[in-house]
Amino acid sequence: MTDFSTELLSSDRRGNWIRLRTIILVRWIAIVGQVSALLVAQFGFGLEIEYGLCYLAVGVSVIGNLVALFVFPENKLLSETENMFMILFDILQLGFLLFLTGGLNNPFSFLVVGPVTVSALVLSVRSTLIVATLAIAMVTLLLNFHLPLRMQEFFILRIPDVFLYGNWGAIVIAILFSSLYSRRVVTEMSSMADALAATQMALAREQKLTDLGGVVAAAAHELGTPLATIKLTSSELMEELDDNPELRDDAALIREQADRCRDILRSMGRAGKDDLHLRRAPFSAVIEEAAEPHLDRGKAIFFEHLGLVDGPEIPRPAEIVHGLRNLIQNAVDFARTTVWIETEWDEERLFVRIMDDGKGFPPHLIGRIGDPFIRRRRSEKERSQRPGYEGMGLGLFIAKTLLERTGAELSFANGTNEEMGHKEDGLGAIVEVVWLRSKFDANASSGSLGQNPRVEA
Numbered sequence: 001m002t003d004f005s006t007e008l009l010s011s012d013r014r015g016n017w018i019r020l021r022t023i024i025l026v027r028w029i030a031i032v033g034q035v036s037a038l039l040v041a042q043f044g045f046g047l048e049i050e051y052g053l054c055y056l057a058v059g060v061s062v063i064g065n066l067v068a069l070f071v072f073p074e075n076k077l078l079s080e081t082e083n084m085f086m087i088l089f090d091i092l093q094l095g096f097l098l099f100l101t102g103g104l105n106n107p108f109s110f111l112v113v114g115p116v117t118v119s120a121l122v123l124s125v126r127s128t129l130i131v132a133t134l135a136i137a138m139v140t141l142l143l144n145f146h147l148p149l150r151m152q153e154f155f156i157l158r159i160p161d162v163f164l165y166g167n168w169g170a171i172v173i174a175i176l177f178s179s180l181y182s183r184r185v186v187t188e189m190s191s192m193a194d195a196l197a198a199t200q201m202a203l204a205r206e207q208k209l210t211d212l213g214g215v216v217a218a219a220a221h222e223l224g225t226p227l228a229t230i231k232l233t234s235s236e237l238m239e240e241l242d243d244n245p246e247l248r249d250d251a252a253l254i255r256e257q258a259d260r261c262r263d264i265l266r267s268m269g270r271a272g273k274d275d276l277h278l279r280r281a282p283f284s285a286v287i288e289e290a291a292e293p294h295l296d297r298g299k300a301i302f303f304e305h306l307g308l309v310d311g312p313e314i315p316r317p318a319e320i321v322h323g324l325r326n327l328i329q330n331a332v333d334f335a336r337t338t339v340w341i342e343t344e345w346d347e348e349r350l351f352v353r354i355m356d357d358g359k360g361f362p363p364h365l366i367g368r369i370g371d372p373f374i375r376r377r378r379s380e381k382e383r384s385q386r387p388g389y390e391g392m393g394l395g396l397f398i399a400k401t402l403l404e405r406t407g408a409e410l411s412f413a414n415g416t417n418e419e420m421g422h423k424e425d426g427l428g429a430i431v432e433v434v435w436l437r438s439k440f441d442a443n444a445s446s447g448s449l450g451q452n453p454r455v456e457a
Contacts, residue, residue: 018077018078018083018122019075019076019077019078020068020072020076020077020078021075021076023068023078023083023086024065024068024069027061027064027065027090028065030061030090031058031061031062031065034058034061034097035055035058037108038051038054038055038058041101045151046151046152047149047150047151047152047157048150048151048152048154049100049101049102049147049149049150050100050147053100054097054100054101057093057096057097057100058097060093061090061093064089080123080124080127083122083123083127084119084123084127084130084131087115087118087119087123087131088130088131088134090115091112091115091116091131091134091135091138092134092138094111094112094115095112095138095142098112098142098146099142099145099146099147100146100147101146101147101149102146102147102148102149102157102158103142103143103145103146103147104139104142104143104146104164104167104168104171105146105148105149105157105158105159105164106149109139109142109167109171110170110171110174112135112138112139112171112175113135113171113174113175113178115131115135116128116131116132116135116175116178116179117178117179117182119131119132119179120132120178120179120180120182120183120186121182121183121186122186125183128179128183132175132176132179135175136172136175139168139171139172140168143164143165143168223261223265227258227261227262227265228262230254230255230258231255231258231259231262234251234252234254234255234258235251235255237251237254238251238252238255280313280314280315280316281313281314281316282311282312282313282314283311283312283313283314283343283345283350284303284305284311284343286314286316286320286321286324287303287324287341287343287352288303289316289321290320290321290322290324290325290328291303291324291325291328291341293325293329294325294328294329294332297332299332299335299337299338299339300337300338300339301328301332301338301339301340301341302338302339302340302341303341303342303343304340304341304342304343305342305343305344306342306343306344311343311345311350312345312350312437314350317406319402319403319405319406320402320403320406322398322399322402323398323399323400323401323402323403323406323408324352324354324399324403324433326395326396326398326399326402327354327396327399327431327433328341328354329395330395330396330399330429330431331354331355331356331358331429331431332356334356334358334359334429335356335357335358335428336356336357336358337357338356338357339354339355339356339357340353340354340355340356341353341354341355342355345437347437348436348437348438349434349435349436349437350434350435350437351432351433351434352432352433352434353430353431353432353433354430354431354432354433355415355428355429355430355431356428356429357428358428358429359428360414360415360428360429361412361413361414361429363414366412366413366414369396369412370396370397370400370410370412403433406435407435407436407439408433408434408435409433409434409435410431410432410433410434411431411432411434412429412430412431413429413430413432414428414429414430415428415429415430
């Protein structure tokens, strides 16, 4: 994944994705609600409050919306700072209205929680802390500083102090809880979205490498004719240039290089042909293919096929090879000296077990393995072991996601000396991948390579 794509996927940039039009729409809804509440208070309940100042506060929001609507384009994306100031303005405007209408005696004082929740959903932690701090400070001031609510008979509407302080405590708790809860949920969603995007990119890359063989075969076929023409023309030139040795040698060189290009394309074409035999392979061969890039990384890898033959023939899509390759890479990275890969099959299921002689999975993380972006502090030894990795979450998430798309079930555990008696040194990690043969084994459904395609003359 490139730095640019990582930046686009980063959850820290969510605050730059909100359109000004969205903020304007939400503010219009708030304005309608505020005006409706003021009209009901004035004509429905006959409350005596500073309606002039209240309508002035609402009018400021209206003017701000109209200016933003006519000055800026509708598709303008607000920056993190612009969004924060928009939310701060809404909080201050709401606080001024609450100051004019009884402070925390006003049942609408709980609306202060709304802007803070929005900030936790879309802005950074720093911006959310600023917004939440301002909101808590504002409701604290409104506890003692506000204009009273009066009826037409000048009777003051005021709740007892115990309920007033209860409202303050409830609002502060709601601000903190909604901020933390919303932030946690949106972080989980963002991490999952980032991990799924990374999985799709990894699968697309693997699929491109698989499709490259077909492109090579097509190129070999298309370039065959012009190369044959070059060879024929150079041969004729050699016959006509018998009396000019220097030019005849040049023509001979052209024919020689044309033959060389033909041989290269022929060998590449054989490797890239869409052969049905290349679409599937013995079960053990697919496992060895997945492990091939890690055979020369300084760790011993032993294969153990618990059967008399290489196992049933299975399809070999990119998901299987890339998923198993990630699991084997993780085992090689954390193994001390040795990795064991066992394959086994019976009438109903296919098994792959990948074991290493490392320290094993951290016990407190075994239940979370497969979740994206598991963060933990690493020692200097682990950093030197895997210098390019921030954690073990994303790679295993990609492997788990790709393999589960093929119908596999994965389980993660740590081995014991009794279970892994052939190991010399302590505990190690075990990853087991299981498929049902009825869903996975090509022979279970077709039993052969299928009918030979008809060759047109």
